[in-house]
Amino acid sequence: MKRVPRVILVRLVSFSIVVCFHAASVFAAITIGVASYGEKCNGVTDDRSAIQNALNAAYAAGGGTVTLPGSTCLLNSFAPSSHPWIFYNRHIPSNVTLQGTAGPKRLQGPNGRQLIGNIPGASYIENTVVAGGNDFASIHYRNVGVFYSLNASTVGGPSVTLSAAAQAANFAVATTSRCTSTRMMTYYRPR
Amino acid sequence: MYEYTNDDVLPAQMSQVTGVNVASGQLTLADPVIRAFATPSLANVTSFATHDVAINNVIVQGATPLAVTEAFNFSASNNQFLSDTSIGGGNFAQLELNTVEHFTFAGNTIAAINGPHIQQELCQRDSQNGIWAGNTFEDTTVGFGEYAANITMTNNHIYLHPDGTGIGVSLSGMNVLFNGNDVHTVGNQTGGSGWGVLVADVSAPSTTTPTLAISESPIIRFNASLMEIIALLLTGHGAVASGNTITATGSATGVYVADAFANVTNNTIQIGAGTGIMLYTPLFDAATVTGNTLSGTGSFGNYIGSLPAAGGYQMYGNIITGFATPMVIDPH
Numbered sequence: 001m002k003r004v005p006r007v008i009l010v011r012l013v014s015f016s017i018v019v020c021f022h023a024a025s026v027f028a029a030i031t032i033g034v035a036s037y038g039e040k041c042n043g044v045t046d047d048r049s050a051i052q053n054a055l056n057a058a059y060a061a062g063g064g065t066v067t068l069p070g071s072t073c074l075l076n077s078f079a080p081s082s083h084p085w086i087f088y089n090r091h092i093p094s095n096v097t098l099q100g101t102a103g104p105k106r107l108q109g110p111n112g113r114q115l116i117g118n119i120p121g122a123s124y125i126e127n128t129v130v131a132g133g134n135d136f137a138s139i140h141y142r143n144v145g146v147f148y149s150l151n152a153s154t155v156g157g158p159s160v161t162l163s164a165a166a167q168a169a170n171f172a173v174a175t176t177s178r179c180t181s182t183r184m185m186t187y188y189r190p191r
Numbered sequence: 192m193y194e195y196t197n198d199d200v201l202p203a204q205m206s207q208v209t210g211v212n213v214a215s216g217q218l219t220l221a222d223p224v225i226r227a228f229a230t231p232s233l234a235n236v237t238s239f240a241t242h243d244v245a246i247n248n249v250i251v252q253g254a255t256p257l258a259v260t261e262a263f264n265f266s267a268s269n270n271q272f273l274s275d276t277s278i279g280g281g282n283f284a285q286l287e288l289n290t291v292e293h294f295t296f297a298g299n300t301i302a303a304i305n306g307p308h309i310q311q312e313l314c315q316r317d318s319q320n321g322i323w324a325g326n327t328f329e330d331t332t333v334g335f336g337e338y339a340a341n342i343t344m345t346n347n348h349i350y351l352h353p354d355g356t357g358i359g360v361s362l363s364g365m366n367v368l369f370n371g372n373d374v375h376t377v378g379n380q381t382g383g384s385g386w387g388v389l390v391a392d393v394s395a396p397s398t399t400t401p402t403l404a405i406s407e408s409p410i411i412r413f414n415a416s417l418m419e420i421i422a423l424l425l426t427g428h429g430a431v432a433s434g435n436t437i438t439a440t441g442s443a444t445g446v447y448v449a450d451a452f453a454n455v456t457n458n459t460i461q462i463g464a465g466t467g468i469m470l471y472t473p474l475f476d477a478a479t480v481t482g483n484t485l486s487g488t489g490s491f492g493n494y495i496g497s498l499p500a501a502g503g504y505q506m507y508g509n510i511i512t513g514f515a516t517p518m519v520i521d522p523h
């Protein structure tokens with residue numbers, strides 16, 4: 001894909017610059033230092049909320065990078081997922097990069113975990129430090145509620161055909177972007 | 192896209208829509224459909240999907256360091272994901288990677304800390320189009336499957352701390368390339384209740400054309416004390432093992448071919464008292480075994496345990512030294 005380099009400078013809460021090259025105007029990009037959100041990263045204070053707020057701010061800005069200092073950030077509280085047995089310390093939303101500098105540690109503290117004894121009926125418990133994606137409930141994709149039948153003879157290549165052609169109107173075309181990251185990324189546009 | 196919509200782990204494939212033709216009902220996809228779907232149905236998952244997420248250059252330590260589920264375009268580079276296995280208390284300790292489409296893990300360390308090593312599932316549930324490059328693993332086992340597809344593992348360093356059960360490195364899915372990796376056992380692999388296999392391809396269920404290539408991967412420091420230990424097991428249809436170096440002691444088998452149309456070529460296999468290459472493909476026989484260099488002190492260099500069917504076995508150009516019998520044909 002031919003890329004059209006453009007430079008986008010966005011100031012939100014803090015104050016670095018990220019260069020975003022992209023073919024379609026899909027999202028701006030910012031860089032946020034978590035110190036702007038009150039994080040201490042002294043290995044003692046709970047930094048979970050500060051880091052999560054920075055991640056959320058990057059997402060709200062349309063995407064960007066959250067940078068972390070080179071010291072230990074303690075994650076000493078947790079948040080629930082949609083699964084009653086599964087919890088996490090931080091969730092990275094779409095279009096967001098969590099970027100460390102040399103040696104920073106994200107350490108899950110003793111209060112950063114839910115206890116299995118607090119969850120009646122649980123056979124295990126999952127306390128995740130960093131979560132990406134759709135909050136661990138791995139069958140969300142099957143809970144969309146609507147399934148469209150495909151013409152089986154059309155399946156097996158670069159396209160598929162719906163049994164009821166008009167149902168194609170329920171699908172939109174994805175766009176593509178590339179930010180300064182490790183690889184080409186294909187943007188998946190929320191509807 | 193789903194083969195069906197009930198049950199737990201389903202044959203499925205994710206993709207993105209790049210074209211819509213409302214008149215014909217045709218949807219053009221970013222990633223072509225590679226599996227057969229007899230009764231396919233489609234779900235629009237856009238509202239659930241997370242996309243374009245990255246984590247770079249951090250150390251993550253806790254019960255489960257990382258979980259990524261239902262995401263498009265995830266990358267992790269130069270991190271340390273450390274499962275703190277001292278926590279216990281019913282905590283899940285593995286990385287949790289499910290239904291991830293287009294991902295890259297590069298230069299990471301994935302290991303346990305403060306306690307025993309653990310099994311690591313690298314990508315499950317229809318995770319596809321993934322790259323594992325230059326990572327270091329310190330685990331009891333590593334592997335992936337559950338309808339994985341288009342997975343490449345290159346130049347990784349895998350240190351296995353075997354617990355005597357299971358497969359050290361299990362590679363399952365369609366279009367899997369395992370190239371240039373080095374695999375080590377730390378301590379003695381003693382088999383026991385598991386298959387006792389160091390590296391194996393395990394063909395995904397319901398796949399019709401699984402393909403896998405294991406190539407140019409030095410597999411070293413493999414110690415074994417029981418006969419059933421196998422350094423490299425090929426169970427997938429048409430698997431390729433080429434250019435690997437397998438060094439084992441004890442009574443391990445070097446390469447065991449268990450399904451048809453395998454290509455075992457140009458490998459260097461140095462073992463102790465075990466068999467160099469064993470062919471036992473009872474259902475569909477045919478394999479090509481050429482250009483390998485086998486050395487060992489055991490009874491058999493090449494052991495053919497089943498009669499070939501159409502196409503037969505093609506075995507030539509192998510250098511076999513040290514074994515009591517270089518080749519034996521003993522169909523069961």
